[in-house]
Amino acid sequence: MHHQDIAVDVVVDIYTRILRIRRFEEEVARLFRQGQLPGFVHLYIGEEAVAAGVCAALTDEDTIISTHRGHGHVIAKGGDIKRMMAELFGKSTGYCKGKGGSMHIADFDIGMLGAIGIVGGGIPIAVGAGLSAWYTNSDRVSVCFFGDGAANEGSFHESLNLASALTLPVVFVCENNQYGEFTPAAKAMNIEHIADRAVGYGIPGVVANGVDALEMYRVASAAVRRARGGGGPTLIEAKTHRRGSHAEGEEAFLGGQTYRDEAETAAAQAKDPLLLLHTYVGENNILPQNQLEALDAQITIAVQEAVDAARNSPEPAVETVFEDLWL
Amino acid sequence: MPRKTYVAAIQEALAEEMRRDPRVFLIGEDVRIGVFPSTRGLHAEFGDKRVIDTPISELAVAGAGIGAAVTGLRPIVDLMFGTFLYLAFDQIANQAGAMRYMYGGQTKAPLVFMVQNGAGSSAGHHHSQAVHQFFMNMPQIKVILPSTPYDGKGLLKSAIRDDNPVLFLHSLALGGKRGDVPADEYLIPIGAADIKRAGNDVTICAVGPTVYTALSAAKTLAARGVEAEVIDLRSLSPWDKATVLESVAKTGRFVAVDESFPVCSAASEWCATVAEAAFHHLRAPVQRVANKDVPMPFSPVLEKAVLPSVADVIEAVNKTLV
Numbered sequence: 060m061h062h063q064d065i066a067v068d069v070v071v072d073i074y075t076r077i078l079r080i081r082r083f084e085e086e087v088a089r090l091f092r093q094g095q096l097p098g099f100v101h102l103y104i105g106e107e108a109v110a111a112g113v114c115a116a117l118t119d120e121d122t123i124i125s126t127h128r129g130h131g132h133v134i135a136k137g138g139d140i141k142r143m144m145a146e147l148f149g150k151s152t153g154y155c156k157g158k159g160g161s162m163h164i165a166d167f168d169i170g171m172l173g174a175i176g177i178v179g180g181g182i183p184i185a186v187g188a189g190l191s192a193w194y195t196n197s198d199r200v201s202v203c204f205f206g207d208g209a210a211n212e213g214s215f216h217e218s219l220n221l222a223s224a225l226t227l228p229v230v231f232v233c234e235n236n237q238y239g240e241f242t243p244a245a246k247a248m249n250i251e252h253i254a255d256r257a258v259g260y261g262i263p264g265v266v267a268n269g270v271d272a273l274e275m276y277r278v279a280s281a282a283v284r285r286a287r288g289g290g291g292p293t294l295i296e297a298k299t300h301r302r303g304s305h306a307e308g309e310e311a312f313l314g315g316q317t318y319r320d321e322a323e324t325a326a327a328q329a330k331d332p333l334l335l336l337h338t339y340v341g342e343n344n345i346l347p348q349n350q351l352e353a354l355d356a357q358i359t360i361a362v363q364e365a366v367d368a369a370r371n372s373p374e375p376a377v378e379t380v381f382e383d384l385w386l
Numbered sequence: 387m388p389r390k391t392y393v394a395a396i397q398e399a400l401a402e403e404m405r406r407d408p409r410v411f412l413i414g415e416d417v418r419i420g421v422f423p424s425t426r427g428l429h430a431e432f433g434d435k436r437v438i439d440t441p442i443s444e445l446a447v448a449g450a451g452i453g454a455a456v457t458g459l460r461p462i463v464d465l466m467f468g469t470f471l472y473l474a475f476d477q478i479a480n481q482a483g484a485m486r487y488m489y490g491g492q493t494k495a496p497l498v499f500m501v502q503n504g505a506g507s508s509a510g511h512h513h514s515q516a517v518h519q520f521f522m523n524m525p526q527i528k529v530i531l532p533s534t535p536y537d538g539k540g541l542l543k544s545a546i547r548d549d550n551p552v553l554f555l556h557s558l559a560l561g562g563k564r565g566d567v568p569a570d571e572y573l574i575p576i577g578a579a580d581i582k583r584a585g586n587d588v589t590i591c592a593v594g595p596t597v598y599t600a601l602s603a604a605k606t607l608a609a610r611g612v613e614a615e616v617i618d619l620r621s622l623s624p625w626d627k628a629t630v631l632e633s634v635a636k637t638g639r640f641v642a643v644d645e646s647f648p649v650c651s652a653a654s655e656w657c658a659t660v661a662e663a664a665f666h667h668l669r670a671p672v673q674r675v676a677n678k679d680v681p682m683p684f685s686p687v688l689e690k691a692v693l694p695s696v697a698d699v700i701e702a703v704n705k706t707l708v
């Protein structure tokens with residue numbers, strides 16, 4: 060990795076975001092295995108470099124939209140892990156007061172416009188956020204995260220075209236982890252690079268190494284600059300991989316069947332975005348080992364505090380089913 | 387009689403119909419692996435051509451099913467969750483749901499849309515809605531929602547053989563339920579209700595998971611000397627008005643229990659029909675028990691509070707008894 064031009068504090072910032080996502084999700088995986096979390100949980104482990112690199116290129120005013128695999132996006136945008144954890148437990152102190160859950164976390168105060176459980180459901184909304192920035196002459200940029208699978212939904216195609224036709228400040232970030240559930244992307248589309256689809260909409264399409272957080276930062280920064288400057292949308296395809304299951308507990312869905320071979324999984328795991336950046340940080344003397352360890356310890360404690368707080372929080376009161384309905 | 391789970395019975399219906407008719411095939415996202423076990427194992431027997439995995443493109447997949455149906459095949463389009471039907475709404479509502487009529491009877495679209503319907507797994511609004519009521523509203527689509535393994539198998543086989551578009555809804559909440567499923571072939575006609583429990587005091591009409599809610603309520607009521615007749619409609623469109631009206635003629639009281647948003651719910655339709663056609667038999671106003679009128683919340687506590695409960699049914703029955 061050759062990123063010596065990226066400032067040290069930016070590297071540390073990105074590293075911190077990745078580590079926070081990783082430690083949070085490792086804990087979520089444990090909690091799910093112990094049967095402590097209701098509903099479906101989709102983990103982002105292995106893909107953290109995308110959210111961390113992209114969100115580091117954004118201002119607090121810029122907005123993002125996320126997917127069913129959304130914890131990483133919320134954390135990378137600066138979300139509060141306490142309120143996230145409480146939401147995963149379905150507690151009243153969660154981001155959505157227990158009404159949203161893992162697939163529907165939002166924090167409108169930090170420009171996180173929501174995680175969406177419908178594949179491709181967020182892409183048009185991101186265009187709308189870009190539309191409102193353009194309409195109000197704001198220099199806000201709208202970023203949309205979605206998967207390779209989502210790139211086969213009609214919403215993807217309509218949205219890219221619409222954003223292009225109206226020259227809106229939107230950055231489309233396709234997280235190509237090479238699978239949609241159990242179907243390889245290679246079987247769901249006849250092209251190697253989803254970024255090539257950009258040609259059809261007359262916008263730039265960029266392929267990026269999605270496990271290299273600093274490359275993600277660099278590519279995203281360019282796309283954000285272009286969008287902010289009135290140049291219109293960009294499609295970024297981040298080549299990445301998911302470390303684990305499509306959804307936690309997927310063994311139950313699979314019933315003994317497999318869909319990716321061990322060699323492939325092992326090769327993917329070797330490309331760990333956290334490890335990669337950790338090595339970079341060490342080799343370039345960006346932070347001394349003891350400070351890295353202190354950071355890790357601090358994040359681990361914060362995650363544990365979030366779990367304790369979530370456990371000790373009250374269930375939502377039954378009457379709250381009627382709240383937050385009308386204004 | 388062999389005992390089977392609800393999902394196993396559905397899987398058996400798919401396998402039997404695919405063996406019987408080479409025009410029948412299954413298409414959808416991850417139907418090979420089977421996100422729901424109901425399609426699991428079919429690929430091993432029927433191969434790539436008849437168990438087709440698709441990209442995540444509900445509109446195109448639904449429309450492709452329609453196109454294949456009007457050109458002579460009998461597709462089963464699996465769109466996984468009921469809420470994903472919203473992405474295919476144009477193809478279902480504007481096309482499948484009208485084309486025979488619109489083209490003056492020249493064509494037919496014999497296909498089955500298959501999805502899981504309703505809540506029960508705390509998956510939040512995008513994965514927990516019951517959607518049957520939207521499709522009941524369409525004049526040219528049959529809608530079925532079985533509550534038992536026996537009904538699941540018999541109704542799905544009828545749906546596959548039906549020459550009209552049929553929406554076959556199954557319920558994750560009932561997936562593990564076991565029941566008797568005969569080894570010999572049988573069909574259950576679409577549009578025929580099943581009286582689950584006879585009673586003279588009140589008619590409770592339900593479908594899918596709410597059948598069990600109604601039966602639990604009936605048990606509690608019986609201990610108080612109130613005998614409820616519980617009807618499992620099984621088919622929502624067309625539905626068995628005759629059986630319901632006959633029951634109401636006997637009991638004079640009607641309670642509809644339905645897991646859907648309450649406005650324009652299935653329960654609304656049942657109640658309107660009973661009020662219209664059995665007004666003179668009624669001794670009390672009809673009662674609707676549906677979801678609370680809110681989106682589906684994630685928290686298990688809130689989800690439970692939104693869904694029709696046994697207590698809700700008893701309360702509704704009590705209102706008919708005063």
Ligand SMILES: Cc1ncc(C[n+]2csc(CCOP(=O)(O)OP(=O)(O)O)c2C)c(N)n1
Nearest residue numbers: 128176177178206207208209238239240470
């Ligand atoms: C409209 C819709 N169709 C299907 C699903 C079921 N589903 C949930 S996640 C998923 C795979 C999505 O793949 P991708 O977009 O690549 O995201 P990834 O899970 O790989 O992050 C599918 C098919 C859904 N939630 N919404």
Ligand SMILES: [Mg+2]
Nearest residue numbers: 206207238239
């Ligand atoms: Mg994917």
